[in-house]
Amino acid sequence: xxxxxxxxxxxxxxxxxxxxxxxxxxxxxxxxxxxxxxxxxxxxxxxxxxxxxxxxxxxxxxxxxxxxxxxxxxxxxxxxxxxxxxxxxxxxxxxxxxxxxxxxxxxxxxxxxxxxxxxxxxxxxxxxxxxxxxxxxxxxxxxxxxxxxxxxxxxxxxxxxxxxxxxxxxxxxxxxxxxxxxxxxxxxxxxxxxxxxxxxxxxxxxxxxxxxxxxxxxxxxxxxxxxxxxxxxxxxxxxxxxxxxxxxxxxxxxxxxx
Numbered sequence: 001x002x003x004x005x006x007x008x009x010x011x012x013x014x015x016x017x018x019x020x021x022x023x024x025x026x027x028x029x030x031x032x033x034x035x036x037x038x039x040x041x042x043x044x045x046x047x048x049x050x051x052x053x054x055x056x057x058x059x060x061x062x063x064x065x066x067x068x069x070x071x072x073x074x075x076x077x078x079x080x081x082x083x084x085x086x087x088x089x090x091x092x093x094x095x096x097x098x099x100x101x102x103x104x105x106x107x108x109x110x111x112x113x114x115x116x117x118x119x120x121x122x123x124x125x126x127x128x129x130x131x132x133x134x135x136x137x138x139x140x141x142x143x144x145x146x147x148x149x150x151x152x153x154x155x156x157x158x159x160x161x162x163x164x165x166x167x168x169x170x171x172x173x174x175x176x177x178x179x180x181x182x183x184x185x186x187x188x189x190x191x192x193x194x195x196x197x198x199x200x201x202x203x204x205x206x207x208x209x210x211x212x213x214x215x216x217x218x219x220x221x222x223x224x225x226x227x228x229x230x231x232x233x234x235x236x237x238x239x240x241x242x243x244x245x246x247x248x249x250x251x252x253x254x255x256x257x258x
């Protein structure tokens with residue numbers, strides 16, 4: 001991909017917020033889901049950061065990434081407890097007040113009515129939104145996320161995050177969708193490196209990744225090629241497969257980054 005073309009491709013970053021991720025108590029699965037959804041829209045996920053429940057760290061991460069990428073997504077830290085600080089931090093990053101959003105309150109009231117659970121002040125904190133924020137629907141548990149500028153603030157619970165993301169994709173403008181092919185072979189990376197480097201030089205617009213593994217008692221490699229240009233992707237894949245076969249090995253070509 002040329003520099004000019006690359007400059008027009010929408011990019012994104014995910015900020016994963018929470019001490020529980022950094023401590024190992026919780027394993028993040030949101031990154032994988034977001035990357036797949038954005039990839040299908042033609043938005044390149046270029047970076048992911050994991051940030052502690054620390055005000056200064058969250059503000060810094062939001063301000064750095066929103067200036068660098070087309071879209072920024074955050075997950076985690078929008079619940080009712082003392083360590084749920086994301087909304088307040090995003091408000092400070094944008095230099096606007098954090099307000100109690102009437103529509104968010106209405107949604108929470110409707111959700112808690114008849115449940116026997118009190119909509120107390122702690123739960124009402126989930127209706128606090130930076131001034132100018134646009135709500136992101138939460139069809140799972142009602143408490144909304146929000147968008148402000150190019151930043152989308154979502155829950156950390158995977159089922160809720162996925163539902164929120166599904167409802168906001170119409171707000172995103174994508175670019176060319178990246179296609180992928182994989183060449184699998186029972187050849188070690190070291191043997192492929194020289195020839196693969198030469199192919200990459202000839203196809204600078206195709207991203208070629210080499211991923212070693214071990215199967216059938218032997219070293220093996222999956223060579224993943226990605227490009228929005230189907231013709232260039234096919235040509236580069238043919239050359240990679242030919243390289244493998246020239247070494248006397250079988251080249252299994254599959255669609256996608258398998």
